[in-house]
Amino acid sequence: MPKAIPPDLQTSHGSGRALARHYPRGLYIEPHAHDWAQVLYAVAGVMWVEAGNEALMVPPQRAVWLPPGTVHAIRMLSAVEMRNVYLRSNYVQHLSSRCDVFEVNGLLRELISAIAEHEQDRDDAYLDAAFRMIVLELEHAPQHALRIPLPSAQADRRLGALCEAVIANPSIDVGFEQHAARAGASVRTLARLFTRELGVGFAEWRRQVQLAVAASRLAEGQPVDRVARSLGYRPSSFSDMFRRELGASPTGFYTRATLAGEEPAPGDAAAGAPDGQSRVDTSTG
Numbered sequence: 524m525p526k527a528i529p530p531d532l533q534t535s536h537g538s539g540r541a542l543a544r545h546y547p548r549g550l551y552i553e554p555h556a557h558d559w560a561q562v563l564y565a566v567a568g569v570m571w572v573e574a575g576n577e578a579l580m581v582p583p584q585r586a587v588w589l590p591p592g593t594v595h596a597i598r599m600l601s602a603v604e605m606r607n608v609y610l611r612s613n614y615v616q617h618l619s620s621r622c623d624v625f626e627v628n629g630l631l632r633e634l635i636s637a638i639a640e641h642e643q644d645r646d647d648a649y650l651d652a653a654f655r656m657i658v659l660e661l662e663h664a665p666q667h668a669l670r671i672p673l674p675s676a677q678a679d680r681r682l683g684a685l686c687e688a689v690i691a692n693p694s695i696d697v698g699f700e701q702h703a704a705r706a707g708a709s710v711r712t713l714a715r716l717f718t719r720e721l722g723v724g725f726a727e728w729r730r731q732v733q734l735a736v737a738a739s740r741l742a743e744g745q746p747v748d749r750v751a752r753s754l755g756y757r758p759s760s761f762s763d764m765f766r767r768e769l770g771a772s773p774t775g776f777y778t779r780a781t782l783a784g785e786e787p788a789p790g791d792a793a794a795g796a797p798d799g800q801s802r803v804d805t806s807t808g
Contacts (some may be wrong), residue, residue: 537647539654540609544801545602552597559609560618562661563587568603569739570595574622578671578690582739583709585634585667588623590615595622600739606639614658626628631657637657638641654747662783669735670805672721672728681708686728693732696753734768737761747773766776 527801546568554573563572564586571733572587574595581587581737589595591612634657642650644720675684685706688697702725703710717725733754738752757806765773769778 530648537654538651539638539657541642542604542607543633543639544607546599546605548602550599550603553595556592556594556595556731557589557609558591558609559663560591560615561587561589561636562608562610562657563589563597564606564608564632565603566606566682568605569600569604569743571598572598572622572624573598573673576673576675577622578673578735579622580623580669580739581733582669582741584627584632585624585742586627586631586664587740588619588661588664590618590620590622593622593799603680606635607656608635608638608657610654610658614655615661617713618658618661626667627659627664628660630665631660634660645711669731669738670729671735672723674720675743678720679708679716682707682713682720685713689729689732691775693729693736693754695729730768734765737765741773 548568548806563570565581565583569583569585570581572581572595574593579587634653638645638650638653638657645653647675674686685708688705688789689700691698699713700710703713706713708716714725717723717728721728723731734763734791737750737754740753746756747762751758754761756764765771
């Protein structure tokens with residue numbers, strides 16, 4: 524797999540840079556960081572972004588805010604048409620210091636796409652104004668992130684294997700006992716590892732993954748009953764679970780917190796789950 528080369532940020536003198544890339548389904552971009560802040564936006568496709576010991580699912584019409592220096596990895600859950608924007612740190616100091624998924628409105632979508640696809644055709648004054656407008660729009664971008672805790676690199680490998688298996692297939696049709704047997708540990712041992720490493724039990728953690736997967740698939744336009752059955756639920760039970768956990772129906776979930784520093788409302792959302800993957804060493808991500 525050839526390397527994807529990010530723009531040269533060291534010799535850039537403007538307020539931002541941008542690029543457009545196509546990534547195939549299953550591609551995995553390994554952990555890395557940039558000195559500049561970054562906006563990851565897929566005009567088509569779904570991403571799973573890992574930052575720290577958390578995962579964020581990024582369905583269509585959502586983007587990821589990555590503060591300067593954030594170590595992150597990206598899994599492409601489908602073919603992705605990526606549009607990335609890099610912003611100098613001194614322009615975004617007032618924005619959130621935590622990575623977030625946020626909603627992309629029509630103006631922000633057009634600004635990102637225009638710059639990423641035609642940066643070389645615009646003069647410096649245009650680009651400076653456009654990047655500053657992006658920052659203004661980011662200040663009011665509603666957060667929409669469901670965070671899933673992940674095992675640290677130092678965690679027991681059996682816990683990591685079980686989590687990967689659940690992410691690949693979060694259906695309740697596969698029980699904890701089956702997952703534990705495949706991971707090579709007892710249910711008791713893994714239950715203790717879940718509580719110690721992730722702060723939640725297996726059932727609650729899997730439910731978080733299911734909600735993330737569901738939100739992503741619903742955002743792609745899949746019917747509620749298909750999403751429910753893919754996770755092992757009857758549609759009515761799935762809707763009840765979704766509403767109980769997130770406070771809204773599967774098709775009506777949203778939040779109003781923004782990247783300007785407001786606290787996220789309980790149950791912020793955006794999600795999905797990875798299938799097979801290939802790898803690259805560095806990236807534009």
